[in-house]
Amino acid sequence: MSRLDPARYPHLLAPLALGAHALRNRIAHASITTRLSANRRVSDALIQYYANRARGGAGLIVTEPVSAARFQQAPQKVRVWDAKSEPGLARWAEAVEREDCRLLAQLQDPGRGRHERGRNPEAVGASALPDDLSWTVPHVLSIGDIERMIADFAASSRRLQRCGFSGVELSAAHGHLFHQFLSPWMNVREDRYGGELSGRCRLLAELIAAIRSACGSGFLLGLKLPGDDGIEASVDPSEAARIAGLLAATRDIDYLCFAQGAHAASLDRHIPDLHGPRAPYVALTQALKAAVPGVPVMALGLITDPAEADAILARGAADLIGLGRPLIADPAWGLKSSQGRAADIRYCVSCNSCWAAITEHRALGCDNNPRVGRTDEVDWWPVPAPRRKRIVVVGTGIAGLEAAWIAAARGHDVIAFGAGSELGGKTRLLTALPGGEGLSSIYDYQALAGKKAGLRLELGVRASADEVRGFAPDGVVVACGATMIWPRELPQSWREDGVVPDLRACVAQLLGFTEPQSGTAVLFDMDATEGTYASAQYLRGLFDRVVIVTPRDRIAEDVPLVNRLGIIRRFAQAGIDVMTLGRIGADSCLEDGLLRVRNVYTGTLQEIADVVLLTYATPRAPDLAAIEAFASIAPEFHVIGDAYAPASTMAATAHGHRTGNLI
Ligand SMILES: Cc1cc2nc3c(=O)[nH]c(=O)nc-3n(C[C@H](O)[C@H](O)[C@H](O)COP(=O)(O)O)c2cc1C
Numbered sequence: 001m002s003r004l005d006p007a008r009y010p011h012l013l014a015p016l017a018l019g020a021h022a023l024r025n026r027i028a029h030a031s032i033t034t035r036l037s038a039n040r041r042v043s044d045a046l047i048q049y050y051a052n053r054a055r056g057g058a059g060l061i062v063t064e065p066v067s068a069a070r071f072q073q074a075p076q077k078v079r080v081w082d083a084k085s086e087p088g089l090a091r092w093a094e095a096v097e098r099e100d101c102r103l104l105a106q107l108q109d110p111g112r113g114r115h116e117r118g119r120n121p122e123a124v125g126a127s128a129l130p131d132d133l134s135w136t137v138p139h140v141l142s143i144g145d146i147e148r149m150i151a152d153f154a155a156s157s158r159r160l161q162r163c164g165f166s167g168v169e170l171s172a173a174h175g176h177l178f179h180q181f182l183s184p185w186m187n188v189r190e191d192r193y194g195g196e197l198s199g200r201c202r203l204l205a206e207l208i209a210a211i212r213s214a215c216g217s218g219f220l221l222g223l224k225l226p227g228d229d230g231i232e233a234s235v236d237p238s239e240a241a242r243i244a245g246l247l248a249a250t251r252d253i254d255y256l257c258f259a260q261g262a263h264a265a266s267l268d269r270h271i272p273d274l275h276g277p278r279a280p281y282v283a284l285t286q287a288l289k290a291a292v293p294g295v296p297v298m299a300l301g302l303i304t305d306p307a308e309a310d311a312i313l314a315r316g317a318a319d320l321i322g323l324g325r326p327l328i329a330d331p332a333w334g335l336k337s338s339q340g341r342a343a344d345i346r347y348c349v350s351c352n353s354c355w356a357a358i359t360e361h362r363a364l365g366c367d368n369n370p371r372v373g374r375t376d377e378v379d380w381w382p383v384p385a386p387r388r389k390r391i392v393v394v395g396t397g398i399a400g401l402e403a404a405w406i407a408a409a410r411g412h413d414v415i416a417f418g419a420g421s422e423l424g425g426k427t428r429l430l431t432a433l434p435g436g437e438g439l440s441s442i443y444d445y446q447a448l449a450g451k452k453a454g455l456r457l458e459l460g461v462r463a464s465a466d467e468v469r470g471f472a473p474d475g476v477v478v479a480c481g482a483t484m485i486w487p488r489e490l491p492q493s494w495r496e497d498g499v500v501p502d503l504r505a506c507v508a509q510l511l512g513f514t515e516p517q518s519g520t521a522v523l524f525d526m527d528a529t530e531g532t533y534a535s536a537q538y539l540r541g542l543f544d545r546v547v548i549v550t551p552r553d554r555i556a557e558d559v560p561l562v563n564r565l566g567i568i569r570r571f572a573q574a575g576i577d578v579m580t581l582g583r584i585g586a587d588s589c590l591e592d593g594l595l596r597v598r599n600v601y602t603g604t605l606q607e608i609a610d611v612v613l614l615t616y617a618t619p620r621a622p623d624l625a626a627i628e629a630f631a632s633i634a635p636e637f638h639v640i641g642d643a644y645a646p647a648s649t650m651a652a653t654a655h656g657h658r659t660g661n662l663i
Contacts, residue, residue: 008338009306011313012321016059018296019254020218021166023059023320024100026313027334030257030300030324031106031171031224032354033064033076034364036373040067040079042088047095049364049373053327054099056378057334060320061096062169062222065106068156069149071124072109076361080105080156086163093164102166104220107153111177112138112186113263115359115561126180126187126194132231132264133175143191146203154210157219167220167254168211170204174270175262178204179226182243185234201246212252220254222298223247227258227284230266237284241291248292257298257322258285268566271325272302273350275435275566279303279312286317298322304348304438306337328354329368332379343448347441351530353650356560367649368442370402370657382409382453382661389474391663393417394463394630397425398442398649399641399656400479405450406660407477415456415471417463423447425481426531426642427649429504432511433534434570442653465629475636475663478627479656482620482642487526489585490616499590503527503617507535513542519612520545522595524584527617528558533567535617540574547608549582551600579606590614620646636663 016023029050036046050061067077079085096103112125114134123131124145125138141149157168172178180186181203187194193202204223211221225244226235235243244256260281261269272280281301289297299318303309309321325348326333336344346368357365364372371377389412393404396418408414422428424443430436450457461467468476484502486495494500501509503523521543523536533556540546548555555578556564571578582597587605589596595608622643631637638659641652 008340009310012306012310013338016296016319018060018102019167019220021102021220023102025057025059025334026309026320027058027060028298028320028322029053029058029061029327030322031062031064031169032324032328032364033358034373035076035358035361036363037076037078040075040077041085042078042092045363045373046078047092048375050092050103051095051099052331052373052377054096054101054103056327056331057338058101058323058327059334060102060104062104062106065108065171066156068107069109069152071145071149073122080159081152083159086159089160089163089165097164097166102220103164104167104169104222105160105165106169106171107157108171109177111175111180112136113175113180115263125177127189129186129188131175132262133267134263143193146193150203150207150210153207154214157211158214161215161219167222169222169224170207171224172204173224173226173259175229175264175267178207179229179235179262182226183229183231183234184239185231197242197246201243204247205250208247208250208252221252222255222257223253224257224259226260226262227281227288228260229262229264230260230269231262231264234262237287241288244288245291248295253295255296255298255320256292257300258288259300260284265565265569268562268569271352271355271562273352273435273563273566274302274438275570279308282312282317289318296320300324302350304350306333306342306345325350325352325354328364328366328372331377335379346445347438349438349441351439351649352560352563353648355562359561365650367653368445370654382406385410385412385663388412389636389663390471391415391475391477392463392468392471392473392634393477393479394468395425395479395481395641395643396420396423396457396459397479397481397641397652398427398446399643399652400425400477401443401446401450402653402656403477403479403638403640403660403663404455405446405453406657407663408450408455409453410660410663412663415458416450417461417468418457418459419462419480421460423457423459426504429508430531430534433507433531434537436531436534439649442649465633468630469633473634475638476630476634477638477640477659477663478630478643479639479641480623480626480643482622482646484527484616484618485621487524487584487616487618489583490588491586494590500614500616503532503535503615506613506615507538510539510542515542516544517542517612518544519593520547520608520610521613521615522546522608522611523548524614524616525550525555527619528552528556530556530559530563532617533559533571536576537570537574539613540576543613545575545577545610547577547579549579549584549597551581551583553580555580579608582606584614622646638663
């Protein structure tokens with residue numbers, strides 16, 4: 001019997017005839033840049049990442065983009081245009097294809113687009129027009145350049161085929177080069193590759209024909225297209241339907257998939273988060289499917305749950321389900337779904353830390369999967385410890401819980417104390433704020449795994465050192481978090497009077513309030529992370545006006561660009577005001593609701609009237625004395641998560657994970 005049991009999700013796990021191939025199910029891994037290649041070649045780490053997703057149940061995998069034309073030199077991409085990569089490509093294909101999973105390499109070029117800061121000096125493009133996000137003006141591809149690129153892409157496709165790949169996906173979405181040719185906003189060429197629809201589609205049509213001619217009809221050819229790029233006078237849904245219809249008429253395309261957003265203010269739409277609806281592209285995908293009768297269509301975008309995926313297929317909105325981030329979070333998503341173990345999935349929490357990692361030139365990582373790409377990643381369960389120990393964990397935030405469940409699953413006798421009445425620490429508060437709901441999947445998984453492993457939880461108990469000592473533990477893990485530092489610029493008297501609470505305390509108190517509050521709430525922002533802006537949005541739902549004051553020149557600097565743009569969009573829509581380069585200090589005076597804000601460079605004062613709430617978000621610091629009290633209770637002592645050094649959610653899960661495996 002197949003390891004995948006179609007009775008669970010009959011539509012999701014049903015086979016699909018795709019071109020000359022039969023997919024074992026409808027689960028497709030969407031292209032994800034991993035930064036796991038080495039020196040432009042296939043690495044063991046790269047192969048492992050993809051083999052894990054194939055072993056975990058995907059029926060089709062689209063790789064990250066590879067360098068298929070000679071001008072493509074990006075260091076993170078595997079070079080396919082020369083023969084040197086062939087042994088690596090063959091190992092890559094074999095590792096995935098032997099799991100009954102079809103492997104397709106993604107071919108694209110970013111063109112003038114750039115996610116990093118600054119301009120891209122190597123950019124090529126359709127026209128000498130600035131990118132809408134980075135303002136890069138590309139080198140314009142001549143007709144000769146285009147012809148050479150098409151020839152290279154076709155030759156590289158043939159090489160991939162010889163090495164065992166089942167096909168390629170051309171990405172003409174996300175604002176990349178082919179998208180730039182399709183868009184009347186980005187392409188103002190006057191030669192045969194511009195102008196009317198057929199001119200703008202010509203490059204792709206010729207590329208498709210060249211690949212078909214080089215690789216034959218058995219080679220899978222998928223196409224990722226813009227469904228709505230969110231740029232005025234560019235590719236809206238009706239233009240997308242015309243483009244898809246024209247290209248599908250070539251009869252050379254085996255499946256189509258539609259993305260949204262582009263390299264522009266709409267970038268946040270290309271990786272949708274929980275500030276909008278779930279599965280936000282599905283309705284549009286279904287509408288566009290009507291423009292391409294007979295061509296299988298992949299639904300994509302914030303589809304995280306197998307039941308949701310099955311329902312999309314059941315109602316005929318799509319033929320395949322593309323999963324990007326959900327398969328980063330859990331490569332065994334398909335396997336667990338098929339075994340009736342959907343609750344065991346470590347779900348994608350839509351935080352986009354993965355995107356931040358790769359755009360900041362780090363290897364792919366995940367807040368809810370500390371083992372991305374490891375050899376034992378698929379359906380991982382802890383390895384038993386050589387000797388059972390008694391362990392006390394102080395703190396049931398995500399760092400503490402991760403350590404606790406793993407230690408328990410390794411056979412230790414573990415008890416975890418949480419000061420709050422519920423699990424999750426500060427993450428729990430974030431889940432109550434706009435866009436944060438998905439984060440609960442982190443501690444929900446940990447709690448369930450802990451329950452299976454026999455973890456004992458004592459909630460609502462702030463355990464003292466004496467209580468912990470009473471257990472005569474072999475090991476103590478302190479994961480009691482950290483609190484926001486009082487901004488020392490503010491008058492000390494405000495601290496003593498307790499009139500200015502930290503943002504976390506403030507939001508915790510206000511949760512559940514539904515009465516509108518008249519007046520202005522001011523948030524002094526020295527934090528720049530996501531939770532602060534979700535809190536501001538929450539406050540805006542209650543107060544007449546919300547003003548963020550920051551000493552920096554911009555807000556949300558420590559948030560992935562893709563999320564930052566969403567924050568800027570929502571702030572504009574909600575009318576949240578931002579005062580940059582502002583300091584609140586001893587001369588700010590908070591009398592009769594009047595707050596003075598000093599410019600950090602000029603000292604000029606600006607006034608905010610009718611202030612009824614002043615709160616602050618600052619970097620956090622652990623309570624060292626409280627931690628020290630637990631230091632010499634047991635032979636083993638670990639301080640983890642924010643209690644060790646306040647950092648990101650990804651760092652907290654990873655630290656807890658390492659500690660649970662070490663103890
Ligand atoms: C970390 C990360 C890297 C990505 N890299 C690529 C890429 O190289 N090529 C591409 O076409 N799409 C890329 N995408 C977009 C995904 O393929 C997909 O369209 C998007 O994540 C929405 O699907 P999801 O909600 O299932 O994640 C990337 C997305 C993420 C989160």
